[in-house]
Amino acid sequence: MIQIKNLCVGYPGWPVLKHATLELTPGKVVAILGPNGSGKSTMLKAIAGILPKTSGDILLDAQPLERFSPREIAKKVAYLPQSRVVPNISARRMVLHGRFPYLAYPRHYGKRDWDMVETALSRVGAEDLAERALPTLSGGQRQKIYLAMALAQDTQTILMDEPTTYLDMNCQLEVMALVSHLAKEGKTMILVLHDLCMALQHADQIILLQDGKVMYCGTPEELYQNHSIEDVMKVRIGRISTTLGWRYFYL
């Protein structure tokens, strides 16, 4: 469980996130939406302990974030940034990096670490990619490997900053299906998304930010009905009922 109370994050004279108060419950897909510069990535980085807060509180399992060491935070929260360096290492080795927070004396990865890596690769369906060099993988395949790394990190919460950006539609759907599956297994999946329709379709909870403030927080149905997404994002969204549930589209 993550609780955010009156949280402010930013830089001297430039507050990015202003007085945010939220509660993020396990087993849900939470989408953070908002225009560019509204503080979405800042919120993720603050929860991951990467950006310091200027005031307010972030509670992890009812304990203030600052009570935890960086390694302890990394055992509770995994964070996948939007852009990253792609080293020329195997996908398996990349997933193994997720075990770093658990690395203890004599500083060698043990059998449990390697077992966790294999399990994580299999959970995202990427066993066949394990030996491939990371730069040779497509964007969608890489995103699977990063997700496997987060799973190897064995955390309750996974934060993903724009996980579907630059992916083709098939890959986007595959990643979102994985995200939904992991939430059903009990993980808290918090995603920054730009595709509003995708967020409405896949999220259990949506947080809408504008100018660093939380404008709305609720279920997709609530936000669709009160037109808050349309008000903030300045786009019109429609939907049709299908046998698979509501499907959203831009008007």
Place this chain on the structure above:
Amino acid sequence: MKIFQKSCMGPGSKKYFLETVVSLVVLTSAASLASLTFGAVDIPIQEVISVLFGHGEELQRQIIFLARLPRLFGCLLAGTALATSGVIIQGVLSNPLAAPNIIGVNAGAGLAVALCSTFVPALGLAIPLAAFCGAMLGTLLVLLISERAGASRITLILAGVAMSSIFSAGIDAVLTFFPDALNGYSDFRIGGVKNLSMSRLAPAFWIILFTLLVALSLSNELDLLMLGGESAQSLGLPAKQMRLLLLAVAAALAGAAVSIVGLLGFVGLLVPHIMRRLVGEESFPLLLSSALGGAALLTICDLVSRLLFAPFELPLGIVLSLMGGPFFLWLLFRQKRRPHL
């Protein structure tokens, strides 16, 4: 070529890495033996071995113990130090263009060595310590400037080039006013291993041994830093502190090397790039193979510098650039054809 097709680490990669290490050990050993054997006066291998075991003629003993052995150790130590320093700097800064001579580390160390040789020449340990302080100061200044100016990869390189020029001007100024401060000015500027003695190598040897062990023990941390600061932090690594610690290690390595061979460039850029193609980008195999590769490269270049126009010698730095430059360009063209290697 099989060797370039398996740059990815995978099953059997451990075997492949071991093959690479064994090949480099054999190459370095052969180059070392050749370095002791060939020169202005050739000494047969069996005589060299005999001298090393405490026998042999007095003249041969003097040539080997007073001239060739210190020179060989100088090449092995400086090659190891510069190459591993390059691996660390490139990893920590996530910048494949970075190298000790490019981001101002060597020049900072060089200025400190020039000042130290001028004002406290009698203190043996002072020179490697001054080299470390100069290298660290150079690194921190470049980091500070590039962070203030935007911290992009190009800014860092440009800040390094600017600081290197300033430090080099400082070295020139010191040596203009005190021309006898450094024994062999051109050797120091171009890089060379003339006039070395075991006593001069000793402090650098301990610094290089210690910092190399520290670097190898921090290879997991270096792997994480290569993913970028945010990724490293999200995996529980205090990225800022670790970056500074590793840069201090790289500065100590480069500083110790400068105290031996002067401002020798290129090794810290060339060797890590070659080794990356052979063993991939994982830090532990990369550090180990670069250490061996750097030692082998400098030993071979020194041998060529002595034999090419024997009994005259070319400065080591010139031979290194003439041999390494074309090879590096060939690698770049090869990379263009096969970008993921």
